[in-house]
Amino acid sequence: MSKKLLLLAATAAMGMSTATAYADTLDDVVAKGYIDCGVTEGVAGFSFPDENNNWTGLEVDYCRALAAAIFDDPDAARYTPLTSTARFESLSNGNVDVLSRTTTWTMSRDTDLGISFVGTMFYDGQGFIVREADGITSALELDGAAMCIESGTTTELNAADYFAANNITVDTVVFVTRDEVTQAYLDGRCDAYTTDSSAIAAERTLFPDPGAHIILPEIISKEPLGPVVRAGDTRWFNVARWTYFALLNAEELGVTQANVDDMLGSDNPEIMRLLGVEGDFGGPIGLTADWAYRIIKHVGNYGELYERHVGENTPLNIPRGLNALWTDGGIQYAPPIR
Amino acid sequence: MTDNSAQLRGAPQRHDDTRTQPKTSILNDPRFRGFAYQAMLLAALVALVWWLASNAAANLAAQNKATGFGFLGQPAGFNISFTLIPFERAASYLQVYFVGITNTLLVASIGVVLATVIGFVVGIARLSSNFLIRKFATVYIEILRNVPLLLQLLFWYYLLLNALPNVRQSYTFPGGFVLNQRGFSMPAAVFDDRSWIVGLVLLASVILALLWRRHTLKRTVETGNRRPVWLPMAAIVLVPTLAALLLSGTQITFNVPELQGFNYRGGFTAPPELTALIVGLVMYTAAFIAEIVRAGILSVSHGQTEAAASLGLQEGDRLRLVIIPQAMRVIVPPLTSQYLNLTKNSSLGAAIGFPELVSVFVGTALNQSGRAIEIIGLTMLVYLTFSLTTSLFMNWYNARVALVER
Ligand SMILES: N[C@@H](CCC(=O)N[C@@H](CS)C(=O)NCC(=O)O)C(=O)O
Numbered sequence: 241m242s243k244k245l246l247l248l249a250a251t252a253a254m255g256m257s258t259a260t261a262y263a264d265t266l267d268d269v270v271a272k273g274y275i276d277c278g279v280t281e282g283v284a285g286f287s288f289p290d291e292n293n294n295w296t297g298l299e300v301d302y303c304r305a306l307a308a309a310i311f312d313d314p315d316a317a318r319y320t321p322l323t324s325t326a327r328f329e330s331l332s333n334g335n336v337d338v339l340s341r342t343t344t345w346t347m348s349r350d351t352d353l354g355i356s357f358v359g360t361m362f363y364d365g366q367g368f369i370v371r372e373a374d375g376i377t378s379a380l381e382l383d384g385a386a387m388c389i390e391s392g393t394t395t396e397l398n399a400a401d402y403f404a405a406n407n408i409t410v411d412t413v414v415f416v417t418r419d420e421v422t423q424a425y426l427d428g429r430c431d432a433y434t435t436d437s438s439a440i441a442a443e444r445t446l447f448p449d450p451g452a453h454i455i456l457p458e459i460i461s462k463e464p465l466g467p468v469v470r471a472g473d474t475r476w477f478n479v480a481r482w483t484y485f486a487l488l489n490a491e492e493l494g495v496t497q498a499n500v501d502d503m504l505g506s507d508n509p510e511i512m513r514l515l516g517v518e519g520d521f522g523g524p525i526g527l528t529a530d531w532a533y534r535i536i537k538h539v540g541n542y543g544e545l546y547e548r549h550v551g552e553n554t555p556l557n558i559p560r561g562l563n564a565l566w567t568d569g570g571i572q573y574a575p576p577i578r
Numbered sequence: 579m580t581d582n583s584a585q586l587r588g589a590p591q592r593h594d595d596t597r598t599q600p601k602t603s604i605l606n607d608p609r610f611r612g613f614a615y616q617a618m619l620l621a622a623l624v625a626l627v628w629w630l631a632s633n634a635a636a637n638l639a640a641q642n643k644a645t646g647f648g649f650l651g652q653p654a655g656f657n658i659s660f661t662l663i664p665f666e667r668a669a670s671y672l673q674v675y676f677v678g679i680t681n682t683l684l685v686a687s688i689g690v691v692l693a694t695v696i697g698f699v700v701g702i703a704r705l706s707s708n709f710l711i712r713k714f715a716t717v718y719i720e721i722l723r724n725v726p727l728l729l730q731l732l733f734w735y736y737l738l739l740n741a742l743p744n745v746r747q748s749y750t751f752p753g754g755f756v757l758n759q760r761g762f763s764m765p766a767a768v769f770d771d772r773s774w775i776v777g778l779v780l781l782a783s784v785i786l787a788l789l790w791r792r793h794t795l796k797r798t799v800e801t802g803n804r805r806p807v808w809l810p811m812a813a814i815v816l817v818p819t820l821a822a823l824l825l826s827g828t829q830i831t832f833n834v835p836e837l838q839g840f841n842y843r844g845g846f847t848a849p850p851e852l853t854a855l856i857v858g859l860v861m862y863t864a865a866f867i868a869e870i871v872r873a874g875i876l877s878v879s880h881g882q883t884e885a886a887a888s889l890g891l892q893e894g895d896r897l898r899l900v901i902i903p904q905a906m907r908v909i910v911p912p913l914t915s916q917y918l919n920l921t922k923n924s925s926l927g928a929a930i931g932f933p934e935l936v937s938v939f940v941g942t943a944l945n946q947s948g949r950a951i952e953i954i955g956l957t958m959l960v961y962l963t964f965s966l967t968t969s970l971f972m973n974w975y976n977a978r979v980a981l982v983e984r
Binding site for chain 2: 392401414
């Protein structure tokens with residue numbers, strides 16, 4: 241008995257001296273051979289398990305791009321579905337290496353939670369969906385309505401701001417998982433369902449009768465959605481950020497999954513630097529010189545990702561809008577590789 | 579035998595000698611060893627807690643996370659659908675905490691009362707001589723006890739949503755009661771500023787009535803003459819209260835729910851989340867309480883009933899004066915844990931969108947503020963306080979009903 245206690249005390253004492261050292265995420269990822277990627281529980285077009293139970297979507301392709309840059313293998317990624325309430329704890333505790341999950345970049349999240357936003361994969365804004373039969377055409381007519389919302393989101397805060405500013409009282413019913421929110425809305429608990437407008441478009445495709453619901457014209461907030469990593473790990477942050485920039489630069493330079501091999505012979509210095517033909521830009525971030533070539537070869541450029549998952553030929557049918565490149569009137573813009 | 583006892587008789591002397599001069603080492607003294615073990619255990623425990631706390635602090639610092647309780651004063655920025663105390667989006671996180679606590683208390687107190695009533699009824703029904711009633715009680719208990727509570731809550735919630743009509747087709751009842759998918763709305767009494775007089779009189783007369791009841795019961799025991807209890811009690815409460823109401827000129831008006839736009843407004847509305855949570859918790863807990871009650875009643879031997887009958891006590895008095903007091907000794911301790919379970923289980927309300935403590939504070943507030951350890955700590959403190967208070971009260975009650983040995 242006393243021996244056991246002594247042992248316990250000794251273990252505790254030893255434990256005290258081992259200060260927790262935060263490892264380098266890139267080293268960890270390389271050592272385990274894959275990246276852990278936190279995604280949604282299923283938002284069509286963004287991160288959604290397909291009929292073969294493979295994760296697919298814009299945000300999943302970002303993780304695939306990351307895996308391609310590091311391992312030359314887009315499948316070297318594992319996915320963890322996370323609720324809105326669980327996502328930040330999961331990232332900061334190291335359960336996932338990157339969070340690529342309809343997450344809005346806000347100041348307090350960026351500075352207060354020990355996490356860093358990599359960039360804006362998708363410029364979004366908060367919208368509303370209502371039943372067409374209710375006959376309303378504007379969010380300003382929602383006085384007295386019940387509204388279903390997912391817990392722990394910017395959605396909750398924006399709705400409170402917007403309705404207070406417009407002197408409208410609504411009854412917000414808050415659920416933890418996406419399923420519960422949509423189920424409650426469809427079962428008639430709420431008159432409206434509000435979240436990022438892209439997610440609304442995605443959800444509507446899954447409704448039993450999509451035509452019976454309309455999306456209101458108001459967009460009440462800025463929702464820059466992007467990948468997130470733990471704060472304080474500069475190397476991993478750079479890998480994550482430049483993977484996103486590589487996707488944008490590739491589109492801007494016209495390098496696609498189909499022509500990337502031909503482009504290896506291009507004499508445009510910008511393309512040569514992007515594909516690692518001239519100079520080694522991968523080395524300083526811990527990758528190989530052809531890191532961006534791998535991304536484009538395996539996954540494609542930003543425009544291809546967009547059209548594949550959320551663009552006009554998909555059920556979501558979201559126009560490029562703000563998400564067009566700056567050269568096409570949008571605000572997607574990446575610093576040059578040089 | 580006689581030889582032996584002679585030897586033994588001589589023994590004490592020698593024994594006394596050794597006792598005055600202990601020869602054994604202090605290490606073999608059981609009392610000392612006892613203290614030493616306790617001290618070591620305590621030291622190990624303190625070390626463990628200290629290690630965990632300092633590790634957590636170091637990790638949080640390494641994760642670049644802000645810590646501390648300062649956030650409690652910051653505005654929360656979100657709305658809560660059901661609150662007993664005033665709340666709006668600019669209210670602080672501390673107020674969110676209070677909203678959560680009051681909502682949890684509401685569910686727990688209603689739940690405990692209803693579960694007790696239903697539990698006692700079902701428990702007694704399970705011992706009924708009527709086959710149908712007995713079997714019905716058995717089936718109720720077996721089903722409810724063996725299905726996970728979370729599933730039951732979801733069942734009640736989606737049942738309510740699907741069984742109740744939408745707002746336009748609401749069921750309306752005379753007196754301004756409305757039932758629909760958005761909840762059960764009822765008129766709310768609005769008291770004017772003289773109502774406190776009536777409240778005070780009501781409180782005083784209730785106390786008076788209780789004192790009177792005690793006195794009468796004592797007299798009944800002393801004299802053996804049965805006196806009416808309930809009717810006079812009702813009179814003691816109602817007469818002065820009504821008089822106060824009329825004499826003070828207090829106006830009580832009713833705020834009646836009315837259809838306006840999307841929903842009925844005004845009055846008080848119990849949302850379906852609250853109803854489903856209370857129904858689920860009550861039905862589930864009552865099944866356990868029923869078994870406890872049955873065990874308690876069965877623990878009182880049948881001879882007691884017969885003895886009471888032979889003293890000429892009526893059926894009701896036999897139960898009230900002989901059987902129940904003895905059964906309560908067996909019932910109260912496990913009943914206490916059921917009350918604690920119900921209170922803690924109310925945290926499952928988060929799953930069906932009811933804003934109880936875990937839902938608003940650990941769910942929303944934690945996520946918006948990022949203060950995980952602080953918020954979880956504060957939340958555990960609340961459940962701990964609830965549990966300890968309930969235990970204290972039940973222990974006091976148990977001591978009262980415990981068998982007094984004379
Ligand atoms: N962009 C907002 C909302 C994000 C969010 O959680 N949106 C919901 C909309 S349904 C979602 O993606 N849920 C998916 C899930 O919980 O798996 C935020 O970052 O707070």
